[in-house]
Amino acid sequence: MxxxxxxxxxxxxxxxxxxxxxxxxxxxxxxxxxxxxxxxxxxxxxxxxxxxxxxxxxxxxxxxxxxxxxxxxxxxxxxxxxxxxxxxxxxxxxxxxxxxxxxxxxxxxxxxxxxxxxxxxxxxxxxxxxxxxxxxxxxxxxxxxxxxxxxxxxxxxxxxxxxxxxxxxxxxxxxxxxxxxxxxxxSASEGFGWIGALVDARIGKAIRLMHADVAHPWTLDALAGAAAMSRSAFSRRFKSLVGLAPLDYLLRWRMRLACDRLRRGATSSATATQVGYSSESAFGHAFKRVYGHAPKRYWRRHATGEKFPTTSNK
CATH class of the missing domain: 2.60.120.280 (Regulatory protein AraC)
Structure with missing residues (x-):
């Protein structure tokens, strides 16, 4: 691979x-x-x-x-x-x-x-x-x-x-x-969160697709189709293994990448494009949904060592 x-x-x-x-x-x-x-x-x-x-x-x-x-x-x-x-x-x-x-x-x-x-x-x-x-x-x-x-x-x-x-x-x-x-x-893949999901033939394929092209406008239909599953079956299986719905997992992975890029000095607008958002405003709303504040405040919190509140990525 x-x-x-x-x-x-x-x-x-x-x-x-x-x-x-x-x-x-x-x-x-x-x-x-x-x-x-x-x-x-x-x-x-x-x-x-x-x-x-x-x-x-x-x-x-x-x-x-x-x-x-x-x-x-x-x-x-x-x-x-x-x-x-x-x-x-x-x-x-x-x-x-x-x-x-x-x-x-x-x-x-x-x-x-x-x-x-x-x-x-x-x-x-x-x-x-x-x-x-x-x-x-x-x-x-x-x-x-x-x-x-x-x-x-x-x-x-x-x-x-x-x-x-x-x-x-x-x-x-x-x-x-x-x-x-x-x-x-x-072991069965259950109990290992997203790590266990990687060895599941269908769910693992969907996760690899998201990681391979994080900026792609992925939809639930597209991911379920790639896994050769119905929307409902795919959603249930994904959440049972990963602990998150498919698009929630994608959101949080995008925000992890965004934090890394912001920490390395990338601008908010450039980061928005790199992680799949057509506008800085849309990116800001997504970032705030996960971390509770706008991207422009990231550096201040990061510099002072304040812990970021996050939703668990089990």
Whole structure:
């Protein structure tokens, strides 16, 4: 697929999704550590041994060697190999400021973890499309590919070779896409928002068409026809997968692109044309519908760090 027409690649580029940090934890004996809630996207993987992850309000999940998981907007959780051990503070117990590698006793259990930086004003576009906890077990058909990436990542985190930081970041980026692919391969597309909709043959085609030519005057009839569905069936299926009606999704995607262009210095009139509006006035009304104010106020709010109110893009 042409990356320019791949919606997931476009969103990752627009939100500037990139690895922020990768860490390694090795432990022996019995242990338990709690970690705070964090409104971010994180991954974890068990390289050796096994343990539990416990969110407190639901059953614990057993993690075995080769298992990999994602956390999206995760609440506080506990990682432990013995659930009867009182948890210690997983941040304060180690000098994470000085090292990406932490050790406790031996190395019966080894975990890798990492987090991703996302452009703040649009983070919910990605985070809200993912379940809070997403597990790719070692028995998954895609696990072999993921484990190969993890093995190299483990070597780079521990290594001192030149370019290790760059390689670590790139491998984490690759790992994120591999895990998302594996999750969609093992699950029904429901529950993954617009990401899951991409693998639906008909709805995915409609989304790719909108992304490929965002300025086109798309109508519900045209999109339904491209998906070879009736208007009503297409609308129902689209909303059940994406959480938005088709033209609402298009509106919000156009406004995401508009924010990016305005932030980069484009004028309101030029941006209006680029995202499919025949007049600056029509564009302004659409922008205000999504963000609550006119485009000309965008820079002032953006410069002061004020959070933009948005409608969820689940």
């Amino acid at each position: 042409d990356p320019a027409h791949d919606p997931l690649s476009q969103v990752f580029s627009l939100l500037d999704v990139r690895a922020a940090r990768c860490t390694r934890f090795a432990a022996g004996g019995n242990w338990s550590y709690r970690f705070p809630a964090k409104p971010a996207l994180k991954f974890g993987a068990v390289i050796r041994g096994d343990c539990w992850i416990d969110f407190g309000d639901e059953a614990s999940h057993r993690l075995a060697t080769g298992d990999c998981f994602l956390l999206a907007n995760a609440p506080a959780y506990v990682l432990a190999n013995d659930e009867d051990v009182a948890p210690e503070d997983g941040i304060a117990s180690f000098d994470w400021a000085q090292s990406d590698v932490a050790r406790r006793g031996g190395s019966d259990t080894v975990l890798l973890a990492g987090s991703f930086a996302i452009e703040a004003s649009g983070a919910e576009l990605l985070l809200d499309a993912l379940p809070r906890f997403l597990l790719i077990p070692s028995r998954s058909p895609s696990a072999t590919v993921i484990q190969s990436t993890l093995q190299i990542l483990d070597l780079e985190i521990r290594g001192t070779g030149i370019g290790a930081d760059v390689l670590t970041d790139r491998l984490a980026d690759v790992l994120l896409i591999q895990v998302l692919r594996a999750a969609l391969d093992q």
